[in-house]
Amino acid sequence: MQEQMRKFEEFRQVKQVSEGLKAGELLAELKTLKELHSNTQEELKIKDKNIVSLKFELERAKQFQLKLTKKDDTIKNLKEDLSNAKENEAHAMDLLSNFKKRVHEIEAEVENRRLSESKIFDSLASQTREFEQTNIELEESKVEISSLHEQNRRRCDGKIALEKELGCLRFELGLTKANLDKFQEREKFASSKAKSLSDELFLLRNELKLATDAEEKSQKALDDLALALKEVAAEASEAKEKLSASQLELEQVKDEAGQLKHMVRNTEARYEKLLDEAKKENETLLAEKEIGFITCIKKAEEEKASARHEAARLAESLKAAKKEVYKFRGILKQAITEAEAAIAAAGLAGDENIQLKDSLAEKEESIHLLTRENEQLRINEVAAHENIEELKRLLSSSLLKIEDKEQEEDPQVEKTTKLNLSELNLQQQEEKFEVKIQDENHEKAEALKGSIFETNESSNSEAEPHTLKQTHTARSAVSHDRGTLKTEDLCNSSSFKTEDKEQEKEEHYEDPQVKKTSSLNLSELNLQQEQERLDAKIQDKNPEKADALKVSHHRGATTSALSDDGGTVKTEDSDSDRSPPSRRKKKALFRRVGDLIRRKSFHKRKSST
Structure with missing residues (x-):
């Protein structure tokens, strides 16, 4: 049986080794295929990057083509502007030619x-000459007539001779008269001609003026035309320059476009080549992969056939092994029952262990709580020691002052000192009572021997009586001028009281015997009331001596401000009818201070909880 099991295990190990080897070979092939796949993917990524760069170059080429189209549009616009400028120039030249023709005509x-x-001027000059000649002839004829008249006068004497001469003369006169008439007619005709010539001259002058004006206008028009022509020529030259620049740009752009087109063609050719190469490589890789997968499938089928043969052989060995397994089952059932019994025992042990762990955890928590309480007590003890030292100093100074004043005052003040002594006796009684309580609680403290509390027993025993002294020392705190109470000391004492009362409450929970301390507080309150009555009597009799008793009065006010359960015991209301207004104000002040201290202590409790 054992030999068969060993053989079966050896066969399993051999099978696992063979399967591991086959799996290793398959994994190696898979790794090689993965590496090939990763390499092809990297090559594809590189090709994709090349394609992206080519696409980017194509986009750039397209952008250049768009720029080319834009520049073509600008060139077309410039050509249109040039054609318009040429048309304008031709129109201006036509206008110039028309103006020149008109100028020539004018x-x-x-x-x-x-x-x-x-x-006309020549004709006028000739007519004026003729007119002058006729005038000269007229004058000559007049001279001749005058000469003839003179001759007639001379020849009047010889009438006969003269009559002939007169006839001749008359004939000559008639001739001259006819000549004169002719000359007058000629003169009239010449004057009419002169008038017509002057009119013609006037008209000609007007026409000259008009012609000169027209010449000036034509000259101005010519100047304007010349300026316009100059402007047109300048614009044409600018347009030509722009045209030349644009043509140069066009040529450059065309060159760039040609280069870009060439680049695009090259990139497209490269892209096509790369695509063809990638396709070929992918096809070859796919063919290789297919061949590899086919070989792997063939190997797997062969391995399957061999595995089936081995499985048939193993099935026969399994049948033999099953028979042996049935035998082993009985043995296993017995072992299982024994194991179940052991498990049950282990479960019980585990439950006990859990209970022990829980108890341990509770003890640890209690130890932690005790350590925290111990630390708090230590802190309170240190604070109490410091306050006690301060209050001792204040007590000593106040007692010295009170003794000095008592020597000078009436014997009635001795009663107050007696009261103070009675208070001190009460304090001593309280201390003794607390010592007894500590002795009673000492048995409980012995249970925690070997822990942290062994070192702090003496300090705790010393701290408890001092805490009661704090209230009395705070009551005797008096200022140097007129014995008024220091509010800071009151606050400190009241805060210590609240802390002590909190500790007392905690002790009440721990030990019910501590409740007896409340009776001491009641006795203190009775003493305060008696002292206040005495103060009132002394103040009625002698107000100067009443200053010495202010300390005790304030002490009563502070102690009555706070009670064990956090409330105020209003003992001052009984004396409020008899006390003066200044005392009432002081009482109200102390009440406010007590309320503030209670609030602070309440907040401290909340924070501690």
Whole structure:
């Protein structure tokens, strides 16, 4: 049986080794295939990057083409502007030619008018000459007539001779008269001619003015035309320069476009080549992968066939092994029952262990709580020691002052000192009572021997009587001027009281015997009331001596401000009718201080909880 099991295990190990080897070979092939796949993916990524760069270059080429189209549009616009400028230039040239023709016509008209004017002027000059000649002839005829008249006068004497001469003369006179008439007619005709010539001259002058105005206008128009032509020529030159620049740009852009097109063609060719190469490589890789997978499948089928043969052989060995397994089952059942019994025992042990752990955890928590309480007690003890030292100093100074004043005052003040002594006796009694309580609680403290509390027993025993002294020492705190109470000391004492009362409450929970301390507080309150009555009597009799008793009165006010359960015991209300207004104000002040201290202590409790 054992030999069969050993053989079965050896067969299993051999099978596992063979399967491991086959799995290793398959894994190696898979790794190689993965590496090939990763390499192809990297090559594809590189090709994709090349494709992206080519696409980027194509986009750049497209952008350049767009720029080219834009520049073509600008060139077309410039050509249109040039054609418009040429048309404007042709129109301006036509206008110039028309203006030149008009100017030539006007110049010809002006020359004709000048010629006509010169002719008219010549005719006028000739007529004026003729007129002057006729005038000269008239004057000559007049001279001759005058000479003839003189001759007639001379020849009046010889009438006969003269009559002939007169006839001749008359004939001559008739001739001269006829000549005169002719001359007058000629003169009239010449004057009419002169008038017509002057009119013509006036008209000609007007025409000359008009011609000169027209010449000036034509000159101005010519100047304007010349300026316009200059502007047109300048614009045409600018347009030509722009055209030349744009043509140069066009040529550059065309060159760039040609280069880009060439680049695009090259990139496209490269892209196509790379795509073809990638396709070929992918096809070859796929073919290789297919061949590898086919070989792997064939190997797997062969391994399957061999595994089936081995499985058939193993099935026969399994049948033999099953028979042996049935035998082993009985043995296993017995072992299982024994194991169940052991498990049950282990479960019980585990439950006990858990209970022990819980008890341990509770003890540890209690120890932690005790250590925290111990630390708090230590802190309170240190604070109490410091306050006790301060209050001792204040007590000593106040007692010295009170003794000095008592020597000078009436014997009635001795009663107050007696009261103070009675208070001190009460304090001593309280201390003794607390010592007894400590002795009673000493048995409980012995249970924690070997812990942290062994070192702090003496300090705790000393701290408890001092805490009761704090209230009395705070009551005797008096200022140097007129014995008024220091509010700071009151606050400190009241805060210590609240802390002590909290500790007392905690002790009440721990030990019910501590409740007896409340009776001491009641006795203190009775003493305070008696002292207040005495103060009132002393103040009625002698107010100067009442200053010495202010300390005890304030002490009563502070102790009555706080009670064990956090409330105020209003003992001052009984004396409020008899006390003066200054005392009432002081009482109200002390009440406020007590309320503030209670609030602080309440907040401290909350924070501690």
